[in-house]
Amino acid sequence: MQEKPPKAHNPAGTRVTRVRKVAINDERAGQRIDNFLRSELPGVPKGRLYRLLRRGEVRVNGGRVKAEYRLVDGDEVRIPPARIRAEGAPPSEKMATDMLARVLYEDKRILVLNKPSGVAVHGGSGISHGVIELMRHARPDLKDLALVHRIDRETSGCLVMSKRRSALRDLHERFREGKVEKNYLALVVGDWQLGEQLIDAPLHVQHRKHGERHVVVSGKQGKSAQTRVSLSRTYGIYSLLLCAPLTGRTHQIRVHLDHAEHPIVGDERYGDDDANRKAKKFGLRRLFLHAQSITFVDIKGNDLHFTAPLAADLERFLSVGIIEARRRP
Numbered sequence: 656m657q658e659k660p661p662k663a664h665n666p667a668g669t670r671v672t673r674v675r676k677v678a679i680n681d682e683r684a685g686q687r688i689d690n691f692l693r694s695e696l697p698g699v700p701k702g703r704l705y706r707l708l709r710r711g712e713v714r715v716n717g718g719r720v721k722a723e724y725r726l727v728d729g730d731e732v733r734i735p736p737a738r739i740r741a742e743g744a745p746p747s748e749k750m751a752t753d754m755l756a757r758v759l760y761e762d763k764r765i766l767v768l769n770k771p772s773g774v775a776v777h778g779g780s781g782i783s784h785g786v787i788e789l790m791r792h793a794r795p796d797l798k799d800l801a802l803v804h805r806i807d808r809e810t811s812g813c814l815v816m817s818k819r820r821s822a823l824r825d826l827h828e829r830f831r832e833g834k835v836e837k838n839y840l841a842l843v844v845g846d847w848q849l850g851e852q853l854i855d856a857p858l859h860v861q862h863r864k865h866g867e868r869h870v871v872v873s874g875k876q877g878k879s880a881q882t883r884v885s886l887s888r889t890y891g892i893y894s895l896l897l898c899a900p901l902t903g904r905t906h907q908i909r910v911h912l913d914h915a916e917h918p919i920v921g922d923e924r925y926g927d928d929d930a931n932r933k934a935k936k937f938g939l940r941r942l943f944l945h946a947q948s949i950t951f952v953d954i955k956g957n958d959l960h961f962t963a964p965l966a967a968d969l970e971r972f973l974s975v976g977i978i979e980a981r982r983r984p
Contacts, residue, residue, distance in 0.1 A: 671736055671737070671738050671739075672696070672734075672736055672737050672738075672739060673736060674733065674734065674735060674736055675695075675733075675734045676731055676732065676733050676734070677695065677731070677732045677734060678729075678730075678731055679726045679727065679728060679729065679730040679731070679732065680728060681728045681821075682799075682819075682820040682821060683726060683820055684725075684726055684727055684728040684730075684824065685725055685726065685823075685824035685827065685828070686725065686726050686820070686823070686824065687722065687723060687724065687725055687726075688708065688713065688715065688720055688721075688722060688723075688724045688725070688726060688732070689701075689704060689705065689708065689722040689723075691726060691732065692704045692707070692708075692713065692734070694801075695734055696734065696737050696739055697739065698739040699737050699738075699739050703737070705722060707735060707737070708720070708721065708722050712735040713732070713733065713734065713735060714732070714733040715730050715731070715732050715733075716730055716731055717731075717733075745792060746784040746788055746789050746792045750784070750789055751789045751790075751792045751793040752793065754768070754774075754786060754789040754790055754793060755790070755793040755794070757769045757770070757771065759813070759961055759962075759963060760961055763818065763819075764817065764818055764819055764821075764822035764953070764954070765803070765815060765816065765817055765818060765822055765826070766790075766797075766800070766815075766816045766817075766818060767813060767814070767815050767816070767949075767961045768786070768790075768813075768814055768816070769811070769812060769813065769814075769963035769964070770786055770806060770810075770811055770812060770813075770814040770946075771811055771966065772808075772809055772810065772811040772941045772942065772966065773808065773809065773941065774786055774789075774808065775808040776802055776805045776806065776808075776814065777802065777805075786802075786814065787800070787801070787802050787816070790816065797818050799817070799818060799819055799820050799823075800816055800817070800818055801816060801817050801820070801823050802814075802816055802817075803815040803816060803817050803823060803826045803827070803830075804826075804830060804835075804903070806946050807906065807909075807942075807944070809922075809941060809942035809944070810839075810942065810944045810945065810946060811944075811945050811946065811963070811966055811969075812839070812945045812946025812947060812963040813837075813946045813947070813948060813949045813961050813962070813963045814946070815949060815961075822954075825954055826951070829951050829952070830903065833901065834951060834952065835949065835950070835951045836899065836948075836949070836950040836951070837899065837900055837946065837948070837949050837950075838897060838898070838899050838946075838947050838948045838949075839897070839898040839899075839900070839908055839944060839945060839946050839947060840887065840895060840896070840897060840898075840943075840944075840945045840947045840965070841895075841896045841898050841908060841912060841919050841943060841944050841945075842893050842894070842895050842896075842919065842920045842921075842943035842969075842972075842973075843893065843894050843896055843912055843917040843918060843919055843920060844892075844893065844917055844918050844919075844920055844926070844927050844930045845892070845893070845894065845916070845917050846889055846891055846892070846894060847886050847889060847894035847896060847917060849884075849915070850885075850886070851883070851884070851885040851886075852883070852884045852885075852915070853881060853882075853883050853884075854881065854882045854883075854884060854911040854912075854914065854915055855879075855880075855881050856872045856877075856880060856910075856911060856914050857872065857873060857874055857876075857877025857878055857879055857880055858870050858871070858872060858873070858877045858878060858880040858904045858905070858906075858907060858910055858911075859871055859872075859873035859876040859877040859878070860904075860905050868905060868906075869924070870904070870905050870906040870907075870909075870910045870925075871910070872910065872914050878902075878904060879902060880902045880904040880907050880911065881900075881901040881902050882898055882899065882900050882901065882902075882907060882908055882911045882912075883898070883899040883900075883901060884896050884897070884898050884899075884911075884912070884915070885897050890977050890981070891981060892977075892980065892981055893920060893977060893980075894917065895973070896912070896917075897947075898912070906924075906925070908944065909922055909924070909925045909942075909944065910925055913925040913926070918930070919942060919943055919944055920934045920939060920942075920943045921934055921935075921939050921940070921941050921942045921943050922942050922944075923942075933980060934972070934976070934980065936980075937972070937976040937977075937979045937980045937983075938968070938971060938972050938975065938976040938979075939968070939969075939972045939976055940968070941968070943969060943972070945963070945965055945966070945969060946963060947962060947963060947965075948960065948961060948962045948963070949961050
């Protein structure tokens with residue numbers, strides 16, 4: 656007999672799904688169970704999904720699993736009843752078209768784009784449409800389009816997406832094994848005199864009200880985090896740094912540079928308020944952190960290297976804004 660969800664009053668704009676059992680095939684194998692649930696229960700808050708896992712309401716082959724569990728070909732996943740928000744208005748055609756124009760590279764397996772600052776990689780937490788929703792709207796032919804990794808909403812630059820689940824699984828494995836090289840450009844406050852540095856400081860994510868995440872350096876609770884930093888160019892009152900994160904922690908580069916007493920210019924969460932006000936006065940109105948390049952080997956053994964050019968507003972600040980800021984302290 657098919658299981659039925661408990662009767663409950665449904666608030667306007669929501670619906671309750673039935674219990675389902677989903678068989679995992681080779682294309683979906685390797686995916687983390689929490690990411691699988693996000694795709695199966697769109698609109699359910701992330702915190703709710705983790706509660707379903709902790710309470711054992713989600714079962715794999717009849718047993719409990721943790722959020723880190725990776726699905727295996729042949730697994731059977733029991734998805735419990737859940738109240739999900741009805742789909743809202745679709746993304747605007749202009750936003751979707753603009754995002755499509757930012758594609759840097761595409762083949763049969765992956766798609767790479769230059770993400771603009773101010774756009775989250777996915778919707779949620781009050782954000783209706785992120786990059787993934789916009790791209791799915793612009794390219795409805797790509798049924799399995801998925802994010803390979805994430806970058807902060809305020810950060811611009813290289814973002815890789817997979818077009819096939821097999822490509823997603825392969826690239827996730829490369830990320831886990833540290834076989835993906837990422838380089839960021841960050842403009843920081845002050846004259847960097849530290850040469851090439853490996854910032855090795857464990858990071859701990861604190862959850863504040865309304866789901867806000869704030870990251871701190873913590874030797875007791877933190878997870879290992881390493882960022883290699885070198886100077887690209889000094890401007891006296893600012894320094895342009897090349898940052899290569901060796902781990903992938905939340906807000907890693909931002910917190911590590913603040914820990915080194917050279918916060919990123921324009922960082923409203925971890926930065927210097929006075930320096931941010933001054934930079935804004937001379938034209939910088941957002942975080943100066945850009946995912947400049949990403950490099951990895953594809954499934955055929957070919958080296959793939961992608962570079963995203965700096966946005967016009969960042970180029971303008973480097974060429975004009977900094978000069979004005981130095982002239983008028």
